[in-house]
Ligand SMILES: *[C@@H]1O[C@H](CO)[C@@H](O)[C@H](O)[C@H]1NC(C)=O
């Protein structure tokens with residue numbers, strides 16, 4: 156009996172050992188890989204960011220002790236879930252949403268740091284696919300350029316840039332025109 160339970164323990168130990176070895180094998184693997192041809196997708200749409208009004212889609216979630224006396228509101232942080240539409244009219248066809256945060260990061264200039272994910276829902280081809288944007292956004296400049304740092308779904312391995320222009324702004328609300336140039340596989 157004792158002999159039997161000893162055997163059993165040895166069996167269980169050797170089983171867990173082989174499982175651990177298997178995990179080690181799968182933990183890391185580097186193999187030669189050659190990508191196919193990259194494609195380029197261009198998208199054009201309008202981004203609607205409303206902080207005020209009846210249905211705001213961006214909210215202040217934090218601020219620094221000095222943000223309220225800073226001319227550039229340095230240190231304010233916002234969370235947004237903003238609609239992206241085909242036309243400049245907020246009631247035009249919805250093509251996706253911009254979800255993420257942006258903060259006032261300029262001490263001497265009104266400028267944002269934005270970490271947002273654009274999720275597309277407007278057509279079957281892009282439905283649920285995202286591009287990640289992590290970028291400086293000096294909002295008072297007529298034209299800005301954003302970095303696309305990655306993507307999912309249709310936009311896996313994405314990189315590229317966005318050219319952005321404020322279409323209309325006022326009362327802490329803005330409509331911004333986006334031209335995206337996305338390189339992906
Ligand atoms: C700024 O906000 C702080 C709290 O963060 C508050 O104590 C202070 O009174 C505010 N100052 C002004 C000028 O509103």
Ligand SMILES: *[C@@H]1O[C@H](CO)[C@@H](O)[C@H](O)[C@H]1NC(C)=O
Nearest residue numbers: 203205208210238245326328
């Ligand atoms: C944003 O607010 C403006 C009024 O300032 C309103 O006309 C517009 O419909 C709002 N946008 C969205 C997407 O709700």
Ligand SMILES: *[C@@H]1O[C@H](CO)[C@@H](O)[C@H](O)[C@H]1NC(C)=O
Nearest residue numbers: 275276277278279280282283
């Ligand atoms: C996108 O996918 C959702 C389910 O994830 C579905 O409900 C919706 O109809 C799809 N939209 C399009 C345009 O294919």
Ligand SMILES: *[C@@H]1O[C@H](CO)[C@@H](O)[C@H](O)[C@H]1NC(C)=O
Nearest residue numbers: 199318319320321332333334
């Ligand atoms: C986007 O591209 C169109 C067509 O080339 C151009 O008319 C428009 O000014 C561009 N907008 C931005 C924000 O780059």
